Amino acid sequence: MGSHDCHVFMQRLLPVGIRHLLPEDVVKPIMLLSRFFSQLTAKTLRRTDMFQLRHDIVQVLCKFEMIFPPAFFTSMMHVMVHLPEEALLAGPVNYRWMYPIERLLGELKKSVRNRAKPEGSIIEAWVQYESLTFCGMYLKDVETAFNRPQRNNDGGMRKEQLSVFAQSAQPFGDPGRGESFSTNDMEVAHWFVLNNCDEIMAYLDEHEQMMKREHPSHLVARKHRELFPQWFLDSVSYNDELYNLAFGPIRSELFSGCNVNGVKFLGAARDDKLCTQNSGVHVPGGGESTDIDFYGKLTTVVQLLYKDRYQVIMFKCRWFDTNPNRAGSVKIDHGVLSVNINRTWYDDDPYILANMASQIVYLDDPKAGSGWKVVQKMDHRNMYDIPELDPSDNDVDNEGCPKELEGREDSWEWLCAHFQAPEYVNKAQVNKGNRKKKTLLHHSGSRPFSYRMDARRREGSKFLEIDVFGDVYVRPGNELAESLHTTMVEREPVGSSVVRLQLPPETPIESVAPPQDAGFQILTETLDQTLGRRPGTYCRGMGNARRREPRPRSSAQSNSQVTALTAQVAALQGQMS
Structure with missing residues (x-):
């Protein structure tokens, strides 16, 4: 295999094929190593991710040292430690x-015709290539490599x-045998178009509020x-255009494929006959299903034709059940x-807009068995998922770096990466939920309550627990x-008054020491x-500094009550006799 084949094998195929063959450790x-290379070779990188990879690769190699012999760790294994740093620099x-x-180099090698003079063959071929390139850049009305449409032409803007009318999509191909599109299918598809047109959201909300006022909740x-x-x-x-959309589709046409945003999709009936795969569809969750991603296969491309030659391209898909609340999905x-x-699922509502779909690939899952497919998300050629720059993003500049860390920007970036890491974010969310459940929140930090009580005791406090509660x-x-x-605080004099009753009457209450507890x-x-x-025995407000005395067991209380009642019965019997 070539180096690029090993690259694909490491990132795509190896994680799928080894899970059922090797032990868990x-x-x-x-x-983890495969995921490291997948993130490192992505088309877009974030500095925070590179700092995290720089930390993770050390732990991965430590785990490898527990499995493989020392001869396995050559200089090529050690160089992985420096790859994130190189990505930060370059x-x-x-x-x-x-x-x-x-x-x-492979193309130049193919141009060699005289093995005795390979350099001359390469130079001759390169001169021809440069001449054709120069002419192609200035020729007009002639299709060249510089003006021909892209391979998956979607019609442009x-x-x-x-x-919904401005989609960059170009359907093609005859539909498969047996494909039909009924009036009910057209109504379902048109309703989906209306619910996913951003420009009419205000109309939808207004009509829904009207229905809530006029009809009971189960009919809204x-x-x-x-x-x-x-x-x-x-x-x-x-x-x-709104009127043409509201008028509804006049008719529909079916196709077996479509080019959308520079990506070619094929229907499952046509795609299953090929050695390549272009029918996998992925749509991220939206609305009430933001936590659920939808995966399926394209079956038919539908073109809804409206008045004045307006059109909407839709995908009819076979959606797999990905509800996480259902076992076996x-x-x-x-x-x-x-x-x-x-x-x-969603067999009665299988339609999406063409520009919603992202193409994915399915691989057989040898560990889960037949009927299970591993989802592989792909990066297409000449397509880049570049996020918009946010001035508050630490990847843009070091704005917000405190003065104490000036000259130590690496430390500041590490802190930002640490607080943005998924593990820390999840832990912070759990702690936030736990704090909301508490009635009282202390502000003692990690310092134990017993330390504060010792400090108050040295200051001569008479009511340690009350003063610590206030602090x-x-x-x-x-x-x-x-x-x-x-x-x-209002009850403090009561505790001192109990002791004062046992002292001379002229003793001032300020000089009276309250009971110990x-x-x-x-x-x-x-x-x-x-x-x-x-x-x-837990006591609110004291943490682990003080505990209550354990209550007597219920069995002991019951025995004492039985003994007392027996004595009372015996006394009554004696009085009656």
Whole structure:
């Protein structure tokens, strides 16, 4: 195999084929290495991702050292540690790797006609190529390599105003045998067009609110779908694109393929006869299904024809069931997504707009068995997924870097990458949800409560627990903590008064030392009355610094109650006798 074949094999085929052949501790580092090269050789790179890769590749190689012998680790294995740093300095890999050079050398090698003088043959062929290139750049009305349309010609940009009419799509090919398009199919497709036209969202919302006022909740969706087309037609003006859309499709035509945004799609009936694959379709979730991605295969290309030669290109697809709440629909193993092609859904609503589709490839999943396909997302030639620049993005510049880190931009970028990493974001979301469930939030940080109690004890505090509660929980705006602390402070003189009763009457209350656990008792009583007592020995407001005394077991309480009742019964019997 050539170097490019090994490149594809490493990133695409090896992760799929080894999962059922090798032990788990061997498969995992190989999958991580494959993912490392996939991210490193992407067409667009982010600096934060490169910092993360620089950290991950070290851990991957450490896992390899636990599996393979020392002779496996040559200089070529060590060079992977430096690849992320090289990408940070030189940019995306595909602008400087050797594959284009090797391809050019292969073309020059083919031009050798005299093996005794290979240099002369190459020079002669190159002079001819340069001459033809020069002439081709200046010839007009002649098709050359510089003016011929692209291989997957989608018709170019259209002049229509509505987004559904302005799709860059060019259908082609006769439909397969048995393909039909009924009136009901046309209504379903047209309803999808209306719901996915950005320019009429205001009309849809207005009519839906009207239906909610006029009909009960269980009939709103059905009435909205039945009455909206005619209401929309009556609401728009004539001689307008909106009117042509509201009038509905006049007729339809079926095709077996379509070029969309420079990508060729073929229907499954035609695609299954070829050794290539162009029927896989992927649509990211939207609306209420943002967490669900849709995967399927294209069956038919539908062209809806409206008035004044307006048209909408749609894909009719066979959608696989990818609902994560249903068992046996999707499987994710080491980041590899597999779908069950024997289970389908949305059979009554299979249409999408052509420009919604992204092309994917399905591979057999040897681990899951027959009926399961691994989803492979591809990067097409001359297509780049470049995000828009955000001034607040750390990949654009170092704006926002604090003065303490000036001259240490690498540290600042590492911090940004750390706080944007998926593991940290997920952990932060979980902690945020846990904090919302709590009634009281302390502001002690990681410092234990016992340290604060020791500090208060050295200061001579009489009510340690109450003072620590005020230090940790009371903050401006926290009305609950402020009211609880105020109640505790108001109860402090009561604890001192109990001791004062045992002292001479002239003893001032300020000089009276309260009982040892007076602060703890006041705190627990106040919190139990307001928030309820927690089960067990845990005490709110004290963390792990103080614990309650364990309650007597229920069996012991029952025995004591039985003994007391027995004694009372015996006493009553004695009185009666």
